[in-house]
Amino acid sequence: MTTTGGMLDSEQSEFAIEEFLALEQTKDLLRFSTAGSVDDGKSTLIGRLLYDSRNVYEDQVRAVTGTRVGQKHGVIDFAQLTDGLRAEREQGITIDVAYRYFSTQRRKFIIADTPGHEQYTRNMATGASTADLAIILIDARKGILTQSRRHAYIASLLGIRHLVAAVNKMDLVEFSEEVYRSIEGELEELVASFGRAKLVTIPVSALDGDNVVEASERMPWYTGPTLLEHLEAVPVWKEEASQALRLPVQRVIRPDQNYRGFAGQIAAGTVRKGDVVAVLPSGQSSRIASITTFHGDLDEASAPLSIAVTLEDELDISRGDVLVDATRLPQQSSSLEASLVWFDGDRLETHKPYLLKHGAQTVSARVSRVLHRTNIQTVTAEAVSSLAMNDIGVVQVELIRPIFFDAYEENRASGSFILIDPVTNATVAAGMIRGGLQAAGSGDVARQKAGVIFAEDDSMAAAVESILLAEGWPVVTTCVQDEQLLRALLSLRVAVIVRATGGDGLNLNGLNVLHVSDFVGQDGAVEDGDAAAAVVDALRNWSGVAGQKGDGR
Amino acid sequence: MGSSATLEMVVPSAAKLSHLQMLEAESIHIFREVASEFQKPVMLYSIGKDSSVMLRLAQKAFFPGPIPFPLLHVDTGYKFNEMITFRDEQAASLGLDLRVWRNEQALADGANPVRLGTQRCCGLLKTTALLDGLRAHGFDAAFGGARRDEEKSRAKERIFSFRDRAGQWDPKNQRPEVWNHYNGRISPGESIRVFPLSNWTELDIWHYILLEEIPIVPLYFAKERRMIVRADSLIPVEQTFVHGLPGEEQWVRSRLRSLGCSPCTGAIRSDADTIPKIIAELVSFRSSERANRVIDHDQDGSMEIKKREGYF
Numbered sequence: 001m002t003t004t005g006g007m008l009d010s011e012q013s014e015f016a017i018e019e020f021l022a023l024e025q026t027k028d029l030l031r032f033s034t035a036g037s038v039d040d041g042k043s044t045l046i047g048r049l050l051y052d053s054r055n056v057y058e059d060q061v062r063a064v065t066g067t068r069v070g071q072k073h074g075v076i077d078f079a080q081l082t083d084g085l086r087a088e089r090e091q092g093i094t095i096d097v098a099y100r101y102f103s104t105q106r107r108k109f110i111i112a113d114t115p116g117h118e119q120y121t122r123n124m125a126t127g128a129s130t131a132d133l134a135i136i137l138i139d140a141r142k143g144i145l146t147q148s149r150r151h152a153y154i155a156s157l158l159g160i161r162h163l164v165a166a167v168n169k170m171d172l173v174e175f176s177e178e179v180y181r182s183i184e185g186e187l188e189e190l191v192a193s194f195g196r197a198k199l200v201t202i203p204v205s206a207l208d209g210d211n212v213v214e215a216s217e218r219m220p221w222y223t224g225p226t227l228l229e230h231l232e233a234v235p236v237w238k239e240e241a242s243q244a245l246r247l248p249v250q251r252v253i254r255p256d257q258n259y260r261g262f263a264g265q266i267a268a269g270t271v272r273k274g275d276v277v278a279v280l281p282s283g284q285s286s287r288i289a290s291i292t293t294f295h296g297d298l299d300e301a302s303a304p305l306s307i308a309v310t311l312e313d314e315l316d317i318s319r320g321d322v323l324v325d326a327t328r329l330p331q332q333s334s335s336l337e338a339s340l341v342w343f344d345g346d347r348l349e350t351h352k353p354y355l356l357k358h359g360a361q362t363v364s365a366r367v368s369r370v371l372h373r374t375n376i377q378t379v380t381a382e383a384v385s386s387l388a389m390n391d392i393g394v395v396q397v398e399l400i401r402p403i404f405f406d407a408y409e410e411n412r413a414s415g416s417f418i419l420i421d422p423v424t425n426a427t428v429a430a431g432m433i434r435g436g437l438q439a440a441g442s443g444d445v446a447r448q449k450a451g452v453i454f455a456e457d458d459s460m461a462a463a464v465e466s467i468l469l470a471e472g473w474p475v476v477t478t479c480v481q482d483e484q485l486l487r488a489l490l491s492l493r494v495a496v497i498v499r500a501t502g503g504d505g506l507n508l509n510g511l512n513v514l515h516v517s518d519f520v521g522q523d524g525a526v527e528d529g530d531a532a533a534a535v536v537d538a539l540r541n542w543s544g545v546a547g548q549k550g551d552g553r
Numbered sequence: 554m555g556s557s558a559t560l561e562m563v564v565p566s567a568a569k570l571s572h573l574q575m576l577e578a579e580s581i582h583i584f585r586e587v588a589s590e591f592q593k594p595v596m597l598y599s600i601g602k603d604s605s606v607m608l609r610l611a612q613k614a615f616f617p618g619p620i621p622f623p624l625l626h627v628d629t630g631y632k633f634n635e636m637i638t639f640r641d642e643q644a645a646s647l648g649l650d651l652r653v654w655r656n657e658q659a660l661a662d663g664a665n666p667v668r669l670g671t672q673r674c675c676g677l678l679k680t681t682a683l684l685d686g687l688r689a690h691g692f693d694a695a696f697g698g699a700r701r702d703e704e705k706s707r708a709k710e711r712i713f714s715f716r717d718r719a720g721q722w723d724p725k726n727q728r729p730e731v732w733n734h735y736n737g738r739i740s741p742g743e744s745i746r747v748f749p750l751s752n753w754t755e756l757d758i759w760h761y762i763l764l765e766e767i768p769i770v771p772l773y774f775a776k777e778r779r780m781i782v783r784a785d786s787l788i789p790v791e792q793t794f795v796h797g798l799p800g801e802e803q804w805v806r807s808r809l810r811s812l813g814c815s816p817c818t819g820a821i822r823s824d825a826d827t828i829p830k831i832i833a834e835l836v837s838f839r840s841s842e843r844a845n846r847v848i849d850h851d852q853d854g855s856m857e858i859k860k861r862e863g864y865f
Contacts, residue, residue, distance in 0.1 A: 017833040024760060029572035096724070098708040099701045101754045108572040110752055122729055129731040250585040255618035263614070265582040265733070294613040305574065306581035306614070319589055343729045357734050360589070418734045425738040430731040 027103065030236055033112040033127035033160075035151040036137025041168045045137065045206035045227075046100060046113055047078025052213035053228060055102035078206070097127045106232040121154065121376065121390035125341040125430055128158035129416070132236055135164045135227075140173045140203070144186050146377040152187075153379050156194035157339060157392065157432070159412050162234050163191055163199045166227060170219065171205040177221040194379075202227050241302035244328035245269035245277065246406070246414045248359035249321045253308055261292050261308035262317055264360065267413035268406075269325060271309060272300040278326040279317055280404045283450070283493055285326050286313040303413070320361030322404055322414075330414060333436025334402040337371070340395050342387040344421065344428035348395075350386070354428065358403055358417040365419070369396040387429075396437060408432035450490040451512035451539045453497045460516045461497050463532035468495050468539075483507055495539065514538055573761055577610065580749040582733060583712060584614035584696070587747050588621050590737040591694040594747075595687070598624040598651070600636045601812040602769050603698035603750055606758050608643070609767050610749060611696075623650035625686055625695070629678035630660045631792060631814035639770045654686030666816050667794050678814075684720040687744065694737065694745045702754045712751050718742040756835060763828045773831065775808040775823040787822065791815040 036042030050056050065076050100111040112127030114120070128134060134155035138148050148165075155163055165187050173179045184201045191199040202211055203222050210216030213228045225233065246267040253261040271277070271288060278285045291298040292308045301307045309323070317323075324330055342348055348367060356365035372381040373393040387393045408415030419429040455461035461477065468475045474494040478485070481498060483506045489496045490511060519531045519538070570578075587594050596611060598604050611620045626640060644651040656664070659677040666674040687695060701708045711727050713735045728736055737745055750758070762769060781788040781797035787807055788795060795816045796802075807820040808831075825831040 017829040020836070021760065021763070021829065021832065024756075025571055025573070025764075027572050028569060029575045096709045096727070099752065100708060101702045101752070103754075103756075108754075108757075126729045126731050130733075250582070251589045251615075253615060253618045259617055261617070263585055265578055292617065294616045302570075304578050305570070306578040306585070308616070355738075357736065360586075412732065416732045416734065418731060418736060420736050420738055422738075425736070425740065427728045427730075427736045430729070 023105065027106065027108050028236055029108050029110065030133060030231060030234065031110045031112065031131050032133040032135060032231065033114055033124070033131040033155070034135045034137065035114050035124050035127070035155070036168075040137035040139050041079075041206045042113070042137045043079035045078075045135075045166060045168060045204070045212065046111060047076075048206045048209055048212050049228065050100065050102050051076070051078060052209055053102060053104055097123045104228065104232055109231065121150070121392065122341060122343045122430075124151065124154050125158060125392075128155050128160055129412075129430065131155075131158075131160055133162040133164060133231070133234055134160045135166055138165055138167050138183060138187075140167050140169045140176075140179055140183065143183050144190065148187075149190060149379060150376045152191055153194055153374070153376060154341075154392070156191070156197050157341075159408060159432070161197055163197045164227070164230060165199060165201040166206075167201060167203045168206050170203045170210060170216075171208055175203075175210075175216075175218045177219070180222075200224070200230055202230065240268050240304065240411075240413070241270055243268040243303075243411060244330075244406075245271055245275070245323065245325040246303075246330065246411065247271060247277075247309070247323040248361075248414075249317055249319055249323065250360045251319055252317065259310065260314070261310050262321075262323065263306070263308040264323075265306040266301060266303040267359065268303050268411050270300055270302040271307070271323075273297075276326045277311075277323045278329065279315055280322045280324055280330070280332075281402070282316065282321070284313075284315050286311040286315055288312075320359070322359065324404070330404040330406050331436045332402050332404050333438070334399045335437040336397045336399070336403075336405070337434045337437055338395060338397055338417075338431040339408075339434060340367075340387060340393055340419070340429045340431050342389055342391045342393070342429050344426050345389055346421070346424075346426075346428070347389075348387040348429070353422060355420040355422050356397065356399060356403075356417050356431070357420060358405065359414065361403065362420075363403060364400045364422075366398050367395045368398045371395060394434070397431070405433050405436070407435055409434075450493045451495055451514060452486055452490065452508065453495065453514045453516060453535060453539070455497055455499060455516040457516065458499065460520070460532060461499050464516065464535050465497055467532055467536045481506060487511070512539065573757060573764070576753055576757060577613070577761075579733070579752065580607075580610045581614040583735070583747060583749040584611050586735055587694050587696065587737065587745075588615070591745070593690070593692050594622045594694040594696065595652075595690065595692040596620075596622060596624045596696040597683070597698070598626050598640070599698060599812070600626065600632070600640045600770060601698070602758055602762060602773065603700065603753075605767050605769050606753070606761055607696060607698045607750060608647075608649075609761075609765055612647070620649065623652050625652045625654060625690070625692070627679060627683045627686055628653050628655045629682070629814050630655055631665070631678070631816055633770075633772055633789070633791060633809075633812065633815050635772050636770055636812060639768075643768065652686075652690065654682055654689070656682040656685065665792070665794055666814070671817055687720070692744065693739060694747055696747045696749060698750050699748050700750050700753050700755070700758075701748075710748060710751065712748055713737055714746040714748065715739070716744045716746060720744065722746075756832070759828065759832050759835060763832070770812060772809045772812060775806055775826045775830075777804045778807050778820065779803075780805040780807060780820060787820040789815050789818070789820055 034042055034046060061076060098113045100113055102109050112131055114124045114127035136148060136151045138144060152163060167180055167183050180203045187201055188199055191197055202224060203219055204211045204227060206212060210218055211226045213226060215226050246269060247264050248267055249262045250264045253263050271291060273288050273291060275288045276285055277288060289310045289312045291301050350367050350369065354365050356363050370384055370386060371394040373384040373387060373391050375382050376392060406414045415433045417431045418427050419431060421428050453464060455464060465475055465477060475497060476489055476494050477497040479499050481500055486496060514535055516535055519534045596607065615621055656678050664674055664677050699707055701710060709724060711730045714722060715728055716722060739745060779790040780803060781790060781801045782803050782805065783801060787805055790802060792815055805822060806824060808823045808825060809818060809820050812818065823834060825834045
């Protein structure tokens with residue numbers, strides 16, 4: 001925005017600007033949301049934060065100085081710095097998510113400023129969906145109201161790890177430590193009950209600026225950080241980069257016959273040149289041949305960068321497929337349990353077809369059952385048969401085909417989805433996947449890897465088969481050594497046990513082939529059972545590379 | 554272009570991404586999503602610095618392939634000559650599919666801001682021309698370079714902004730936008746405006762132009778220019794219907810902070826003739842960049858009214 005630190009003037013030398021830019025370039029980005037009710041002073045707090053950190057232009061200040069009827073001339077109305085649309089200025093309330101930008105010497109910030117009114121739960125969820133941190137406004141005179149509880153709950157539900165409770169209007173309770181401590185204690189208990197978010201509580205007066213940017217002299221008993229100090233210091237969530245790779249393919253880039261790149265934004269993890277990746281849903285795998293960018297190839301790239309990769313093998317991959325870490329596969333299911341925030345004016349209808357958009361794919365889906373609704377006043381579960389606008393609940397979703405996902409708690413990008421009404425095209429709900437539900441007989445195919453196991457010894461074959469069956473793998477046992485047949489069986493993602501020594505003369509390039517004899521000790525001292533377990537381990541951990549010529553299509 | 558010898562984009566690493574890398578990744582994701590989900594997308598190209606950044610991001614999104622959609626310039630007929638020259642050079646050197654649309658009827662009828670006032674003039678030459686141009690080509694998604702930090706009504710704009718059959722925007726009926734799951738479904742005749750630069754600030758734009766060495770129109774750089782000097786305002790002398798009172802026309806060392814139509818875009822006195830100097834000037838400024846646009850201040854909340862009518 002503007003006066004980052006407010007240090008520069010127009011006579012500044014080129015040398016100083018280079019320094020400024022070097023500093024500017026090291027800044028990272030923190031996204032935070034704010035929630036508070038109409039009278040909590042939220043807009044005033046944000047206006048104060050922008051003004052005191054010198055992120056407001058003079059013409060903007062002039063525009064909101066003494067403009068309201070009956071207002072004292074020359075007094076800055078901080079709330080008006082952030083209240084945008086005419087409709088809401090007329091009503092005097094904020095009705096939609098507004099995004100604000102500011103920066104300090106340390107960091108850039110994006111604020112999702114969300115209205116706190118009960119009917120705007122959906123806006124609060126929207127703002128929280130991309131936030132690393134949430135500020136919850138509490139009026140010191142009123143303490144924790146049901147709405148504070150709601151705000152904390154929604155922030156936790158949307159997976160925000162850092163919560164800040166700004167206890168505002170401390171000037172109106174005579175800066176009482178007792179009042180503050182009692183609110184603080186109650187909040188800590190509340191937030192702990194919602195999960196693993198970390199809470200920091202700060203006493204402030206947004207109107208006068210106490211503990212917003214500058215430490216308050218009127219609350220010497222408070223020794224913690226000011227709001228801005230905390231925002232600058234809180235660690236930005238970087239777990240994504242070390243998680244298992246998830247790269248949803250948004251688009252195949254194919255300018256000519258020599259280049260075929262799979263483009264997408266890395267949802268989680270790090271991709272490196274030479275890594276083995278599995279392609280879902282086909283289950284084929286290959287190695288990363290290159291990571292392409294406009295400025296040249298990279299050796300590695302992490303979430304959330306947008307990149308394109310090429311593979312060593314020619315696989316049939318299209319939009320909606322996902323490239324994943326071949327050793328840490330996501331879950332797969334066509335039946336999900338998920339939390340929903342219902343957005344639409346029309347109520348949720350069970351068994352009505354909706355479109356579920358997850359990553360780069362859109363799948364037809366139905367909500368088969370509403371398990372419960374969360375009463376956001378009391379944060380307790382209620383039995384209901386449907387959800388209405390601004391309701392939050394847990395449902396079962398049935399998809400016409402399986403999707404690959406992670407639980408939202410583990411991965412926001414691959415654990416979230418939206419529901420779209422195919423008739424009105426409205427975005428009707430936001431969903432957070434809690435887990436897959438096992439449909440009878442479907443199994444967790446994604447976790448299993450197909451492979452051919454040659455076992456000349458009948459008792460070894462039986463031992464391997466029984467371990468595989470016990471772990472729920474589909475298994476076929478055959479004596480036929482036929483390349484076509486084996487490839488066809490593997491494409492069904494089953495483990496194939498061939499009762500023969502062979503494989504000689506068969507072209508099984510790129511397939512996962514194991515010979516039990518390799519696992520039996522030289523002296524025959526190893527028990528059959530141990531050898532069989534070792535075979536299954538090898539099968540499970542196989543991260544081989546698919547063969548050429550499009551096998552297994 | 555300014556000197557950028559000591560600055561380069563930081564190599565992406567798992568350890569820490571800079572805010573510009575985060576913004577770039579988000580924008581590229583948006584470009585790819587729209588190009589994949591819509592039948593006939595177009596990029597609205599206004600020739601200014603934001604369009605220049607948008608163009609570079611589009612190149613990056615589809616690299617090593619070409620940009621898979623055309624660019625549309627809505628030409629009011631009153632753009633600076635230097636802008637048009639720059640536009641045509643860019644299109645030629647990058648091999649862009651550039652389309653130009655003008656409201657020829659209104660121009661033939663003599664529409665100009667002096668005769669009609671800025672509101673009616675913008676309505677005909679910008680808003681009407683834009684809607685007609687989109688309709689004539691059948692574009693179903695249009696990228697625009699608007700940023701949320703520009704103006705208060707834009708702070709609430711979605712990244713995918715739904716427009717009805719008349720091309721209009723209803724601020725009370727926007728689709729909720731969660732995570733990065735964009736809903737681009739529309740019925741025939743409806744369209745989506747897409748803002749890949751939503752989360753960029755003016756400083757981010759300039760910083761990115763510097764690091765990426767993105768070409769921009771020379772009007773952004775200070776030099777001696779012929780201006781009508783009236784109180785605090787500098788009005789560029791370019792159109793025949795714009796003329797000053799005796800003594801008002803002077804040579805002034807100046808530059809433009811944002812580009813629009815020459816009669817309605819004020820210049821500022823400046824010595825900033827490199828990008829680092831422009832950034833130094835920017836961080837010391839005391840007014841927001843649109844403050845020099847005559848049209849935004851017609852009436853309170855004027856940008857919101859224009860947007861409801863279909864203006865970008």
